[in-house]
Amino acid sequence: MPELPEAETIARGLNATIAGRRVARVRVHRAEAVAPVRPATFRRALSGRRIEGVVRRAKWIMATLDDGRRWVTQLRMTGRFSWRAPSPLNLEPHLSVSILFRDGDAVGVLRFYDVRRFARMSILGARAWAKLDARLGVEPLSDDFTPARLAWLVASSRAPLRNLLLDQARVAGVGNIYADEACHIARLDPRRQADSLERREVRRLHSAIRKVLGEAVERRGTSLSDYRDVLGGEGGFQNQLDVYGRAGEPCRRCGTRVERAVLAGRSAFFCSGCQV
């Protein structure tokens, strides 16, 4: 579900709600949400800690704790945070973890849901976090992501362009939706061998990635089914998709029917009329 824009929206939402607050109580309803660590270990590590701040890295949500450790969440396909006033806790479907915050009279509950149970959260020391961070690629909205850097990445792979864009060790945070949308904006066939791109094509791809991710962040992400922000709101970018999920429908640029192909076991949507 969540790619960079959705994770960014969630991280900002969490920062606005829980930064500065202290964890009063943690409940782990589904042990696999914190695996391989035992629920009691996770609970003890987070209980009593104050949240210094919450940021996104790639598709990870990372909260810095007042003991210097990091509380990290990988949402995978259907992980979702929900911040609400506390209510009598009935066991809701798909509820994985609930965290009670209390600071004086300010009280709130952060709940974590996960339909498909792929999501994971853990508490990492600063060094373990640095190690995780180091194996992730360049942030595409940062100044480090230059056309030259992308050219170097693209030249290093013979895989289809779309697969390269999904590789988190190369470009961090791009997933299936935005990889396809970026290829369409750049007028590049996602099946093209990555190292076949010419310099001007790399430049188009670079600006397309930044454009689509930037606009999707502004629109607070893409809500196709499960994704919601921390307060339950939907994103708005699903109304601006050019190709993702539109197989058989006309290309908004040239009218040709959008096609679906399978690359590395995952759907790729593109227009063979204007993407070469």
Next chain:
DNA sequence: CGCCGTACCTGGAGGC
């Protein structure tokens, strides 16, 4: 060693 198929889960959509 780079790349790909598969597995991990549940649930929604669509065919019959």
Next chain:
DNA sequence: TGCCTCCAGGTACGGC
């Protein structure tokens, strides 16, 4: 209605 198949925003892992 029910049963079947296919598909889904991600990524770790094993194998070639």
